[in-house]
Amino acid sequence: MTDRRQDDMSTVDSATPDASRRAFLKGGAAAAAVVTLAPGVTLYATGADAAVTGPATSAKRWGMLIDANADAGVWDVAVAACQKEQGWGGGENPATDPQWIRKVTVKNPKTGATANMPVMCQHCDEPPCVDVCPTGASMKRADGIVLVDKHICIGCRFCMMACPYAARSFVHEPVQGQKPHMPRGKGTVEACTMCVHRVDRGQQPACVEALAASGSTAMMFGDLNDPNSDISRAVSKYVTQRIRADLNVGPGIHYRGI
Amino acid sequence: MRSASRILSLAVLAFAIVSLGFGGGSASPAHAGEVPLPNPAKAFKGTQCVEPTDVMRRNHMSFLKHQRDETLREGIRGQKYSLNECIDCHAVTSPDVAGGKVRTLKPFCKECHDYAAVSIDCFSCHTGAAVPGIGKTSELPADHAEKALTAALEKHLDAGARAQ
Numbered sequence: 001m002t003d004r005r006q007d008d009m010s011t012v013d014s015a016t017p018d019a020s021r022r023a024f025l026k027g028g029a030a031a032a033a034v035v036t037l038a039p040g041v042t043l044y045a046t047g048a049d050a051a052v053t054g055p056a057t058s059a060k061r062w063g064m065l066i067d068a069n070a071d072a073g074v075w076d077v078a079v080a081a082c083q084k085e086q087g088w089g090g091g092e093n094p095a096t097d098p099q100w101i102r103k104v105t106v107k108n109p110k111t112g113a114t115a116n117m118p119v120m121c122q123h124c125d126e127p128p129c130v131d132v133c134p135t136g137a138s139m140k141r142a143d144g145i146v147l148v149d150k151h152i153c154i155g156c157r158f159c160m161m162a163c164p165y166a167a168r169s170f171v172h173e174p175v176q177g178q179k180p181h182m183p184r185g186k187g188t189v190e191a192c193t194m195c196v197h198r199v200d201r202g203q204q205p206a207c208v209e210a211l212a213a214s215g216s217t218a219m220m221f222g223d224l225n226d227p228n229s230d231i232s233r234a235v236s237k238y239v240t241q242r243i244r245a246d247l248n249v250g251p252g253i254h255y256r257g258i
Numbered sequence: 259m260r261s262a263s264r265i266l267s268l269a270v271l272a273f274a275i276v277s278l279g280f281g282g283g284s285a286s287p288a289h290a291g292e293v294p295l296p297n298p299a300k301a302f303k304g305t306q307c308v309e310p311t312d313v314m315r316r317n318h319m320s321f322l323k324h325q326r327d328e329t330l331r332e333g334i335r336g337q338k339y340s341l342n343e344c345i346d347c348h349a350v351t352s353p354d355v356a357g358g359k360v361r362t363l364k365p366f367c368k369e370c371h372d373y374a375a376v377s378i379d380c381f382s383c384h385t386g387a388a389v390p391g392i393g394k395t396s397e398l399p400a401d402h403a404e405k406a407l408t409a410a411l412e413k414h415l416d417a418g419a420r421a422q
């Protein structure tokens with residue numbers, strides 16, 4: 001297998017003594033460069049390595065802080081943003097259609113007080129879904145994001161039974177028109193990815209961004225390992241809770257006001 | 259006129275290859291009735307692939323599989339072998355897919371996979387459809403329609419010549 005770190009640019013350096021060509025290639029922000037080094041010898045530099053990012057490391061621990069005191073209407077904005085970004089929803093079987101994030105209303109039976117909050121995959125530190133998966137499809141990235149590797153998921157749904165948060169869905173129907181960043185298909189299990197494709201580009205998850213765009217600060221995303229991040233400061237400042245903290249699975253999603 | 263004469267010469271050439279190469283001029287070529295050889299369309303952009311063609315033919319599956327694991331499981335992005343880049347260059351229109359209205363990778367892959375009886379199914383999950391911004395450049399060259407037509411005609415003639 002080709003080494004992923006193979007440096008196209010160093011190959012170029014050793015292949016041509018021509019300084020100007022080298023400079024052109026090195027400085028080339030262009031996606032692709034084609035250089036004829038000698039008659040019949042053409043060099044194709046994809047420049048791909050220049051844009052390589054990652055790998056994800058445990059130096060970061062992505063998480064969210066959700067303020068359940070916010071106006072209940074904002075959670076519909078979050079759900080709609082997720083559907084639009086990831087391409088789920090709009091099915092004809094509400095009982096079984098995939099649901100990556102949902103608005104949940106809880107009520108204290110004694111006092112009658114209610115709270116609304118979004119619930120999605122909690123990106124557990126010690127995810128039961130990963131423990132039970134027979135194929136290794138359920139997996140946790142080094143930065144705490146829990147994903148399903150659909151390439152090897154066999155659709156057994158053990159993970160759905162193990163998840164304390166009912167966060168995962170099985171895809172029962174054929175899927176069409178998937179997003180290029182989010183392949184989805186019948187026979188596999190799926191859940192919130194914390195918008196890993198966006199996070200890896202340095203962006204916020206779609207739900208968080210949509211709320212911010214609507215003027216709400218009810219969802220916050222960031223690195224829980226960085227003591228200076230907004231989310232770490234907020235988590236150390238306010239009393240926060242995690243759903244079913246008694247289970248000790250270490251959810252990465254923190255809540256206020258529940 | 260130029261394209262008409264081109265078609266004619268292609269037809270003559272294809273017939274000559276079939277009759278000389280296989281049938282020795284007889285009325286029933288030895289290869290009649292066999293599965294047609296795959297004939298995938300040329301890359302639209304007309305540029306060089308990330309590896310030489312013979313390397314890609316033999317190893318594309320390993321490249322893609324290796325990189326998909328690194329992308330999904332390790333979070334390494336932006337490497338050389340990307341399915342989205344395949345789509346960017348090789349997606350074609352086909353009457354079998356959405357009435358020929360979208361460019362997708364499916365017909366391109368199908369050419370050889372059908373021939374080799376490979377039934378890997380990337381496209382029940384990946385759309386394969388070319389959308390703006392999917393690759394580094396989603397622009398098609400100006401002569402793309404002309405090239406696609408020529409490729410389709412060549413394929414048609416090829417199939418016809420083989421059936422004789």
Ligand code: SF4
Nearest residue numbers: 121122124127129163
């Ligand atoms: S919330 Fe459920 S699906 Fe998500 S990591 Fe925890 S156990 Fe797994």
Ligand code: SF4
Nearest residue numbers: 133153154156157159
């Ligand atoms: S459904 Fe897929 S991800 Fe879940 S436990 Fe089974 S193989 Fe693993």
